[in-house]
Amino acid sequence: xxxxxxxxxxxxxxxxxxxxxxxxxxxxxxxxxxxxxxxxxxxxxxxxxxxxxxxxxxxxxxxxxxxxxxxxxxxxxxxxxxxxxxxxxxxxxxxxxxxxxxxxxxxxxxxxxxxxxxxxxxxxxxxxxxxxxxxxxxxxxxxxxxxxxxxxxxxxxxxxxxx
Amino acid sequence: xxxxxxxxxxxxxxxxxxxxxxxxxxxxxxxxxxxxxxxxxxxxxxxxxxxxxxxxxxxxxxxxxxxxxxxxxxxxxxxx
Numbered sequence: 001x002x003x004x005x006x007x008x009x010x011x012x013x014x015x016x017x018x019x020x021x022x023x024x025x026x027x028x029x030x031x032x033x034x035x036x037x038x039x040x041x042x043x044x045x046x047x048x049x050x051x052x053x054x055x056x057x058x059x060x061x062x063x064x065x066x067x068x069x070x071x072x073x074x075x076x077x078x079x080x081x082x083x084x085x086x087x088x089x090x091x092x093x094x095x096x097x098x099x100x101x102x103x104x105x106x107x108x109x110x111x112x113x114x115x116x117x118x119x120x121x122x123x124x125x126x127x128x129x130x131x132x133x134x135x136x137x138x139x140x141x142x143x144x145x146x147x148x149x150x151x152x153x154x155x156x157x158x159x160x161x162x163x
Numbered sequence: 164x165x166x167x168x169x170x171x172x173x174x175x176x177x178x179x180x181x182x183x184x185x186x187x188x189x190x191x192x193x194x195x196x197x198x199x200x201x202x203x204x205x206x207x208x209x210x211x212x213x214x215x216x217x218x219x220x221x222x223x224x225x226x227x228x229x230x231x232x233x234x235x236x237x238x239x240x241x242x243x
Contacts, residue, residue: 014195015193023186075222108231109183110183
């Protein structure tokens, strides 16, 4: 993910900064079950540890999510990817990109890091098979710019977890 | 009576206490404003969800197609 290095990103807007500080406080008081945020001084990139829910295919496994916030968050969704190694899941590519509608077209500014985390855990928990997406090799090979699958025309596999 | 002090309090009549977009209190103002009140008003949608006017405008203007209510996803229409 070199393309989104700190130097290349713009500073957070006032509303983004304000909201993220509130989300951080809220997270510290009431973190979503199964998630740990390693707090750093970087408000713009959160690295969050996810533990697979008991009784699911991912029980006793932990993964790391990287959440990068755009300048105009929350008008625009954060970029959320799994750091290597990404869980084996039909909607998670081997490069960590996640196919989940709320991260793209179904984003709403009323969503929070917490609600995204819960959606991702729910996506993992409902999986019945540990495998990569069918087009994984083609997708990862063509994905040169390091961005997540924003409008890649692969809408048919995009799962809906929004309410 | 020679003089008197008038004291009044006001509050927005919204269902929630905070704006779902900026998460600031409705009785405060959006992060871009300094003073709550008429300079940073609330705006209701046809679906009855309220936001700071400045916040909902930022959301509506950032959408290339029809904007949806951030809370209920119905098509966003400003309440007449």
